[in-house]
Amino acid sequence: TDVNGLLTRIAVLRNKATALLNDLELFRSPEENLRAYSRTVVLLLVSLYVFSLPVMGIVVYFISLISGMIVQRQRNEVAVLRSRGATTGQVVGIYLLEGLLVGALALVLGVLLGERLAHVMGLTRSFLTLNGSGMARALRAENVLPTTLAWSNLQVGLIALGVSVAASVIPATSASRDTVVTYRQERARSMRAPFWQRAFLDLLLLVPAGYGYYLLRQRGTISVLEPVAGPVGASDSPFSNPFLFIVPMLGVFALSLLCIRLFPWLMRVLAWLARAWKGAVPVLALRHLARTARHYVGPMLLLILTLSLAVFTASMAQTLDESIVDRAYYDVGSDLRLVELGESTQVGGFGAPGGTADAVEGEEGPDWLFLPVSEHNEIEGVRHAARVWSREAKVSTGGGAFTGVLVGVDRVDFAEVAFFRPDFAPASLGALMNALAVRDDALLVSRQTMVDNRLEVGDRIDVTIPIGSMPEVSFRVAGVVDYFPGQYPEELPFFIGNLNFIFDNVGGIYPYDVWLATETTSDTEAILHGASERGLVVVRSFDARAEVDREQLKPERQGAFGLLSVGFGAAATLTVLGFTIYSFISFQRRSIELGVLRALGLSVAQMAFFL
DSSP, rough: OHHHEEEEEEEHHHHEEEEEEEETHHHHHHHHHHHHHHHHHHHHHHHHHHHHHHHHHHHHHHHHHHHHHHHHHHHHHHHHHHHHHHHHHHHHHHHHHHHHHHHHHHHHHHHHHHHHHHHHHEEEEETTSSSSSSSEEEEETTOOOOOOOOOOOOHHHHHHHHHHHHHHHHHHHHTTOOOOOHHHHHHHSSSOOHHHHHHHHHHHHHHHHHHHHHHHHHHHHHHHOOOOOOOOOOSSSSSOOHHHHHHHHHHHHHHHHHHHHHHHHHHHHHHGGGGGGSSSHHHHHHHHHHHHHHGGGHHHHHHHHHHHHHHHHHHHHHHHHHHHHHHHHHHHHSSSEEEOOOOOOSSTTOOOTTTTTTOSSSSOOOOOOOOOGGGGGGGEEEEEEEEEEEEEEEEEEEEEEEEEEEEEHHHHHHHHHHHOOOOGSSOOHHHHHHHHHHHHTTTEEHHHHHHHHHHHHTTTEEEEEOOTTTOEEEEEEEEESOOEEEEOOTTOOOOEHHHHHHHHHTTTTOOEEEEEEOOTTOHHHHHHHHHHHHTOOEEEEEEEHHHHHHHTTTEEEEHHHHHHHHHHHHHHHHHHHHHHHHHHHHHHHHHHHHHHHHHHHHHHHHHHOOO
């Protein structure tokens, strides 16, 4: 809240100082970062408001629905008051005073409860999933976000109170115009369809929803807001584009209204078909629903929207969670990747910039001494280990020469540790490793490289291996892959070969990475400590699970899923409460009808089945 004021004072300071000293320059200032932060906050606020729109809509609809049912139940009393001289303003004032009294209490309790809900949102990992073992433990003071109650909280609460009171008073305003005579006349007339049905609002809303779906299919995005540049700019996260959320929710709302429109017709068809039914209860139930379908519009719409919100949000959360896991594991390659060095017999032989260690180039490279890779399997928490080496190399084919990435793997161990999905290649990982086993010089080639160079299985490829004496080695194409962990085909072509064959051709073993498959509960620091105790030189480590944790705890993700989780809890509670109140009022209204059916001979079990 202090950022805008600080930016203003910085601008004033710069202007005054420049006026006094022409050559003065503001050398170091947080201004640029704070402006980028302000833009990011605006974008995040827009996103969070969009994510909360369905929940706020359900809450307002619940209030108006319950208020409408209560007013409908009291409509005869309102008509009597009007017939005895009460004005419309007096009748509305009664309901307004009731709403303000209830709302004032709700405002106090809501602000206090809202702070606790903010703590819950700060612990959110995914939809309805908290970061921590148990709610009580997670909500300890040292785990929760620091929050402050400010005037802005009360302002939002007052706005919510105003909307809620308005939603509850509107039905009373309509009922306050009736006298006993007009009330009886309206009850005698057939009920008109609601305005949105007469205006075909449900069908009209399907148009923008369908267009948004078309854009998603064609372009993959519905981006209207530009991403924020700068050191703290918005990420490429889907949470920075709220329109990705608006379109499906708009479609859900439109389809919900369409279902409500079709519901009476469906009940009439079923009631007509039920004429051949021998039992009385199904016929009674279907005919009642066919004749009074509009009475069920409110609770049905509330239920459809709540369930749709839950299903869509859970589906979105699962998709995003799987995406985060797949991206992290594809980048790292396995649970844990260690960049390691052996011991060089030459002075200055160490070096590991950016990944697999660089070796000294020349006529004769250094001799490296390594502990067996099986030593990693002795570390507590490690299930399996495999060596992986990769370097950029010059590649020559019949179609020309270019630069690619040569990857060497231990084909037996690699399948035990690598992250590999079925859509990465036309064959399974086991089949690909078997293809490498057929001959030592076998090579797996990325599909785009195969297409660009018109290569086929069995063709020869010459690769200049950039270590040792930099020999040119001939390989034979043994298979094709679309993707391979750690390699991005849009950056450079990649090739996968047998690591031992590569090292045999360069005259020795050179520094490599070690990919580890670890236990789910393993601790990375403990594994690194265990490696150090065994004499393994780990230069750098990459932890896929830690990367997943970092992504899942990003503020924009926590805010969105926190809002959706809290909102779904509120919507589900209100839906159950709404159905309970509706059932209570409905049973009271139909008490005479139900009594007649019981008197005509329906048993208690039949009455329960009917209801």
